[in-house]
Amino acid sequence: MARYTGARCRLCRREGMKLFLKGERCYTDACAFERRSYPPGQHGPVQLRIKLSDYGIRLREKQKVKRIYGISEKQMQKYYEMAINMAGPSGHNLLQLLERRLDNVVYRLGFAPSRTQARQMVNHGFFTVNGRPVDIPSYIVKPGDVIELKEKYRSNSQIQENLQVRVQRGIPAWLELDAENFKGVVKSLPSREDITIPIQESYIIEFYSR
Structure with a gap:
């Protein structure tokens, strides 16, 4: 299965928040996000002024969760299918599966x-x-x-x-x-309050159910 092998700090900058992908480094001043909190690339700072569409907002939320947990698109779709077939809120079910x-x-x-x-x-x-x-x-x-x-x-x-x-x-x-x-x-089982990562799980469910 293909895995992302590039610079992980780029992923945090792309999502506009710390994803804590590099362990202790993320808690120090060496964290790239602390020094450059704008998206990577030649036009990074300009991207901050671009307004995302509804689709773009939901896509970014889905990508953020994939990057936090280090899973592929195929795995993400599998967890979505499992979540919607479980009892209870599908968004919470999805996060619960990832946490477990x-x-x-x-x-x-x-x-x-x-x-x-x-x-x-x-x-x-x-x-x-x-x-x-x-x-x-x-x-x-x-x-x-x-x-x-x-x-x-x-x-x-x-x-x-x-x-x-x-x-x-x-x-x-x-x-x-x-x-x-x-x-x-x-x-x-982890409750929603136990999952402190800032995630709008409803956006992910909406993205896949569109």
Whole structure:
């Protein structure tokens, strides 16, 4: 599956907000968005004065979510189909499915500083779910699932540092982290209040249902 391999800071600038794609760098003055908050390209500052159409607004919202979670268009359409066939608000269902991806949960628990690195760690078999090895980043966790770092990776100083930083910044209410034992538990499904990323999910549903 094709993945974006270009400069990630360009994506934040294109969407006009920090997407936190580069871990700790995004929290420092080295963040490119802090220095150039206009869209990338020769005519970047000019683009700020261009008014988007209704279609453009919904397209940008969809692209923003894809970039935050690092998924392809095909995956996004799949999650949309799943969301509209679930009970409850389709927009919330969509965000809930994205939040429950294993790579996102690994990131939320603090094992990795970014979703990109979390995806790599899952791909390389760093984690087990309920005691069974899982190397599929798109694996959807459910309440009661236990995500645990394998024993041989627990001495990694970078992972230990990542966990300390995450504990300081806080863990989402729907997750529980046991940093000493390198494990996390999915306590419940994420509520809309737990998803603090500024997303207008209704625009995404409208985009695909047009």
